[in-house]
Amino acid sequence: GQNIDQPTEMTATEGAIVQINCTYQTSGFNGLFWYQQHAGEAPTFLSYNVLDGLEEKGRFSSFLSRSKGYSYLLLKELQMKDSASYLCAVTGLPGTYKYIFGTGTRLKVLA
């Protein structure tokens, strides 16, 4: 079956760095996505990784290791507005374009 795991909740302090991990076991792989979702809002696209390595976008970076089935989202200089759920999704299951979403990680940023 398809399996994507993330920690359920994380807490960090304003100004700090936090790393949110995602491990996956899927029958195919064509890319890994990270989305941010504030309570009551739609998910918004943060990043996309298809090759191994680190993709940096401002305060957010995302890393992928295909051989390990592992990704992380790194958030630097945390701000209160970063309190949200972070969703990891994998695409590339054979014959489809669909995403499989992970369980999501609720991040609380404390002052």
Next chain:
Amino acid sequence: SAVISQKPSRDICQRGTSLTIQCQVDSQVTMMFWYRQQPGQSLTLIATANQGSEATYESGFVIDKFPISRPNLTFSTLTVSNMSPEDSSIYLCSVEDNDRTTDTQYFGPGTRLTVL
């Protein structure tokens, strides 16, 4: 990225009734998807809706319960039929970026459904 709107934004419905949710995109897109997100949960794909073909449903979702229309490249509807309280959820549509190199999906604002 595409701009996506959904109607209604929220509704409260009685058991046994049906609700049709509309998804409108400001540009033509090939792939549209419907998801359900139950309280505190991640997103679960209901079906993939491509224009000109029948929707493809995921395991656990059937056409009689969740009929989908996709009459053109900018619009789709999802109907939640014969509702029960277990159908209370947020329903989201998404579209795939027309830049097909990344398969990035963009989401509508969602429809919050409460079934009494």
